[in-house]
Amino acid sequence: MNKIKGPAIFLAQFMSDESPFNDLSSLCHWAASLGYKGIQLPTDPKLIDLAKAAQSQEYCDEITAIVNKAGLQISELSTHLQGQLVAVNPAYDQMFDGFAPEHVRNNPDARTDWAIEQLKFAAKASSRLGLKAHATFSGALLWHTFYPWPQRPPGLVELGFAELAKRWLPILDAFELAEVDVCFELHPGEDLHDGASFERFLEAVDNHPRANILYDPSHFVLQQLDYLAFIDIYHHRIKAFHVKDAEFNASGRSGVYGGYQSWQDRPGRFRSLGDGQINFNAIFSKLTQYGYQGWAVLEWECCIKHPEDGAKEGAVFINKHLINPTDKAFDDFAAVTSDNTINKQLLGL
Numbered sequence: 001m002n003k004i005k006g007p008a009i010f011l012a013q014f015m016s017d018e019s020p021f022n023d024l025s026s027l028c029h030w031a032a033s034l035g036y037k038g039i040q041l042p043t044d045p046k047l048i049d050l051a052k053a054a055q056s057q058e059y060c061d062e063i064t065a066i067v068n069k070a071g072l073q074i075s076e077l078s079t080h081l082q083g084q085l086v087a088v089n090p091a092y093d094q095m096f097d098g099f100a101p102e103h104v105r106n107n108p109d110a111r112t113d114w115a116i117e118q119l120k121f122a123a124k125a126s127s128r129l130g131l132k133a134h135a136t137f138s139g140a141l142l143w144h145t146f147y148p149w150p151q152r153p154p155g156l157v158e159l160g161f162a163e164l165a166k167r168w169l170p171i172l173d174a175f176e177l178a179e180v181d182v183c184f185e186l187h188p189g190e191d192l193h194d195g196a197s198f199e200r201f202l203e204a205v206d207n208h209p210r211a212n213i214l215y216d217p218s219h220f221v222l223q224q225l226d227y228l229a230f231i232d233i234y235h236h237r238i239k240a241f242h243v244k245d246a247e248f249n250a251s252g253r254s255g256v257y258g259g260y261q262s263w264q265d266r267p268g269r270f271r272s273l274g275d276g277q278i279n280f281n282a283i284f285s286k287l288t289q290y291g292y293q294g295w296a297v298l299e300w301e302c303c304i305k306h307p308e309d310g311a312k313e314g315a316v317f318i319n320k321h322l323i324n325p326t327d328k329a330f331d332d333f334a335a336v337t338s339d340n341t342i343n344k345q346l347l348g349l
């Protein structure tokens with residue numbers, strides 16, 4: 001068994017124009033002061049030039065040096081926003097255009113090409129940075145049909161996943177060349193949002209070895225999916241881990257769909273670590289049991305607690321849950337010498 005690495009922190013929710021959250025070095029020193037050992041690095045131009053990182057080992061070494069100087073490591077790069085833009089249904093064009101640079105806005109085809117190029121840059125950059133996993137979203141062509149009313153025309157879902165696979169296969173191949181796993185965060189709003197949809201995608205990409213999972217139990221609580229059984233089923237594909245808490249408070253007024261309410265008023269909502277309902281003792285035990293080798297990364301998205309408090313408490317919380325795997329069986333003291341003759345006698349042979 002391997003010990004899970006951590007704690008690490010996803011920097012996306014903490015970036016701002018104010019110090020110490022306005023540049024990579026300051027963010028790293030802030031995270032280290034809270035007890036974090038790693039950062040999941042969003043590929044925002046304010047923190048990293050992704051195209052330059054894909055082309056220049058010297059530049060990647062400079063990024064690594066900045067992170068290492070604070071006593072940290074990079075756990076993964078993140079292209080959540082770019083991954084979202086790999087596949088956008090026209091219904092969401094205007095809402096997602098803000099994720100893209102101005103020169104490809106109002107041009108869906110150019111936006112998609114830009115997003116695919118960004119993911120390919122991320123593959124090369126991850127390799128230059130010595131990383132083994134990458135965090136992203138799948139994008140969505142079918143999300144507006146997730147509830148089967150009106151009835152979906154026959155063949156619609158199959159066509160949607162075939163097109164999604166067509167866009168992702170060249171990216172997955174680029175990550176194969178880089179020897180880095182693509183870890184899709186299974187998330188509402190994405191065509192890959194649960195185990196069944198991930199399996200459809202795997203089939204469409206011919207079980208590509210680089211198509212893997214970023215495990216985030218909070219999204220499963222909001223969908224009322226068994227997040228512990230999920231690990232038993234898909235552990236061999238889980239290559240990244242967001243430690244994020246959540247709760248689902250059953251209501252007579254609204255349920256999983258939320259009634260268009262704000263995050264604070266929805267039955268399902270994200271919480272800071274320890275303030276929700278997720279059984280992290282069981283999660284860390286299962287991931288350790290199955291030999292998960294990656295990082296435990298805090299993603300803070302609480303709708304109640306201040307982010308800096310959530311970050312401070314999160315480092316302590318993750319540290320508390322990291323398991324030092326045993327190197328022996330508890331009953332080794334009672335072990336007996338192996339003797340095939342005695343074994344046969346015990347079996348009556």
